[in-house]
Amino acid sequence: MPLRDSIVIDCPHCATRVSAPVKGYVKHTDTDNTIVLACCPSCEEALLGCTQLYRDDHDDWVYDRAERLWPEPSAIDLSPSIPERIRQDIKDAQKCIAHGIWSAAVVLCGRAVERLATEKAPGKTLATGLTELKNQGVIDDKLFQWADALRRERNLGAHATTEEVTKENATDVLAFTIAIFEYVYTLSEKYAEFKVRKAARGDA
Ligand SMILES: [Zn+2]
Numbered sequence: 001m002p003l004r005d006s007i008v009i010d011c012p013h014c015a016t017r018v019s020a021p022v023k024g025y026v027k028h029t030d031t032d033n034t035i036v037l038a039c040c041p042s043c044e045e046a047l048l049g050c051t052q053l054y055r056d057d058h059d060d061w062v063y064d065r066a067e068r069l070w071p072e073p074s075a076i077d078l079s080p081s082i083p084e085r086i087r088q089d090i091k092d093a094q095k096c097i098a099h100g101i102w103s104a105a106v107v108l109c110g111r112a113v114e115r116l117a118t119e120k121a122p123g124k125t126l127a128t129g130l131t132e133l134k135n136q137g138v139i140d141d142k143l144f145q146w147a148d149a150l151r152r153e154r155n156l157g158a159h160a161t162t163e164e165v166t167k168e169n170a171t172d173v174l175a176f177t178i179a180i181f182e183y184v185y186t187l188s189e190k191y192a193e194f195k196v197r198k199a200a201r202g203d204a
Pocket of ligand 1: 012014040041042043044
């Protein structure tokens with residue numbers, strides 16, 4: 001039984017890290033993970049997190065900081081097919097969202113998409129690179145529109161304009177960014193593997 005009865009977790013409603021009273025927990029027997037239900041002290045919404053117990057300096061069992069599982073996981077698992085530096089930008093954008101730094105989140109998402117454009121269409125600006133990706137068939141028309149909207153939002157975040165990046169726009173931009181990379185790296189790869197399996201069975 002842990003001594004400390006509260007847990008450190010990021011509240012998505014308050015967009016800040018909180019120390020939330022624990023309402024209940026279940027220890028997973030096969031791993032060291034403990035699933036904890038907590039209540040945000042500020043907005044009083046439920047938060048479900050995954051954490052580990054460890055012994056502190058006084059040899060008491062305490063909770064480590066929790067990764068949120070619900071609502072909306074704090075760290076979305078990104079496919080290892082996505083290049084490391086792009087995954088890092090997206091993870092950093094997720095951290096900015098968790099702490100309410102909306103403009104930095106969209107700038108990081110823009111950088112991730114810029115890396116995609118640089119990799120697939122070298123020597124282009126982000127705007128012309130995206131058009132090139134569409135022309136090459138790397139992204140379809142819908143994703144191109146998303147990526148272009150993202151690019152414009154990135155410009156809002158990066159430049160000294162009077163218009164501000166809102167929480168909703170930053171969250172949408174992150175969702176678009178993840179969708180773009182899942183499409184380009186993960187889905188295309190899965191489809192190629194599927195075709196290979198079909199061909200091996202003589203179905204193709
Ligand atoms: Zn809250």
